[in-house]
Amino acid sequence: MTCRQVQERLVDVPDMEVRAHLAGCEDCAREYAAIQAVLASIRPPARIEASPDFKARVMSKLTEREAPVRRRWVLPRLVFVAGAVLLLVLLAPVVGNLIGNFGGRGHAPASVVSLLAQSAQAMAGARSVHMIARMRTTPRENFEFIDPTMDWVPMEIWSEAGPPARWRVEKPGRVAAMDGTSSMLVIKPDTVSRGNARANYLEWMRILLDTDQLMEKELELARSGNSSASLAEENAAGARQLVLSVAFHPRRWFSTDWVMDRSVSSSDHTRTYRFDPVTRRLEGMQMVMHTRGVDVPVFEITEVRYDEVFDAGLFALAAPDNAISYVDAEQMPVAGPLPQSPKEAAVMLFDALSREDWEAARVVYPATGFNESFKRMFGGLQVIAMGEPFRSSFYPGWYVPYEIRLRSGQVRKMNLAVKNDNRVGRWVWDGGL
Incomplete structure (x- = not known):
């Protein structure tokens, strides 16, 4: 053999x-x-032997005519x-x-x-995990967004094993938490999104919440062909560590380069996890983006604390006063005909913003309203040009190229993200302003 x-x-x-x-x-x-x-x-540790009267007691129970009782087994x-x-x-x-x-x-x-x-x-075996981290991003942008040219933004991650499992992830302008039954995302100062316990506010970062399954999940990604993994033993500053390196190469998913290197999931990068050789617990992690021939660290876990006792209020967020909430597509207003394509959605949104018709803008923009800073920035804008929609990567929607002039005189040239993968198939704004 x-x-x-x-x-x-x-x-x-x-x-x-x-x-x-x-x-x-x-x-x-x-x-x-x-x-x-x-x-x-x-x-x-030892073989379990049945007591001498075990058979008799079991047979006795089987002959009893009792009403069936449903039990929920918790392993x-x-x-x-x-x-x-x-x-x-x-x-x-x-x-x-x-x-x-x-x-x-x-x-x-x-x-x-x-x-x-x-x-x-x-x-x-860990009852709780508290991670101190930092990321090259903006304080308010989603947890996927990275930019190798930006400064570090501090982050913290808390998770409890439960039951029920609970977590919280926070950076200066954005915080998300799940209290065991429901979750909330707060984009400071006054925008809120509410969801159930499975709401995906964390994107790629969700893998860090389940530290007991972290290595297994990374290896599963490697087995599926989305990455490659290697394991080594290293000495860092005189201390021995076990190092798991995961190389992620998403370029084959892209028909265009628009999304490349704008998020964790769209960047060529290596995630390096460091484990204590004795306890086998995670000690730290670094993500290095490979872009334009340069390697740039974009995310780091600098400290991991285990078995801290968290206050229950840590996982229960309070909505700010007069909060503006994101809503599902079926909760959005219907005022006249709805857009039937990505470009129609972009045209309708920019037209409403240029006229400062905030109710008309909500036909495409999935929120209960707009705060004053948004109105000052985008109200009265002028559309200079708009291109044809295109798709990129695994994003379920479309990107619509645009160039606008804001009331301040600033010219902004970007791609508006719109999608219709909701339950009612409605075209809605998803980013890019």
């Missing part, structure tokens, strides 16, 4: 062929021992930990194609199998 064939059967009870190979192959024997050690760590966290460990062990032959330098053998070394299992256990 080849090493690859043996590797695919190491989690089973070895037959004679496998045992014969293990007897003569030091590498496979070492990996088999490591896998067995991991499996032993999730087996019960203890330990079950999920054990499942994650076992899953990682079973995936070891596949992960081997992604991690480390194996000299073409195509399977994971024992150290990788052990690391995956131990990391899953260690991270799942």
Whole structure:
């Protein structure tokens, strides 16, 4: 048998062929021992014996005619930990194609199998995680937006394992939180969006909330072909660290370069995670964008704190006074005919803004109103030119090129984002002003 064939059967009870190979192959024997050690760590410490009257008591219960009772079973966290460990062990032959330098053998070394299992256990044991981070972005823009030319903006991320799970992500001009049942996004000073517990206010950053599944999710992305991963051991400032590097290359998704390097999901970058070699817990992370032949750090987690006790109010946001709320498409007003194409939506929005007809603008703009700063900036604008809509990347909508002159005299040349992937198929503004 080849090493690859043996590797695919190491989690089973070895037959004679496998045992014969293990007897003569030091590498496979070492990996088999490591896998067995991991499996032993999730087996019960002792065999559970039934009491002598167990059968009689069970049969007695079966004969009782009681009304059926529905129970909602909640599996203890330990079950999920054990499942994650076992899953990682079973995936070891596949992960081997992604991690480390194996000299073409195509399977994971024992150290990788052990690391995956131990990391899953260690991270799942954390009751809470508090990350201190920074990002090259603007204070109010969405959590996806990055710009390598900008200064660092501070960020913080809080998450609790629960139940119920809760989280909060904040930077100076934008904060999102989920209290276990609902979520809210506040764009300072006065714009609010409300959603359920699954509302996607965080875009790519959501992966950082589930630290116990972080490594597994990154490896799953690599297996799907969206990235490539490598695992190494390094010494930094005299301290040993385990380093997981994930290279992300999205260029094949783009028909145009408009969205390239404007967000995390649209940039060529490398995410480097650093784990403590003893506890297997995440210690830090850095994202480096590769743009125009230059490598620029754009996101960093500089500190990770575990098992802090958070105040319950941390995850419950209060809407600002006189808040303006984003609304779903079916809640938007209908005043006359609706736009039937991306360009019609752009034309209708700019026409309404030029006339300062704020109610007409809400036919395309999905909000309950506009604040005074928005009105001062865009009211009375003049359209200089408008191009043909185009698509780029995995964005579900369209981009409409435009050039406008604001009342201040400033000329703005950008692309308006509009989409109709809502439940009623209505064309609405989605960004680009």
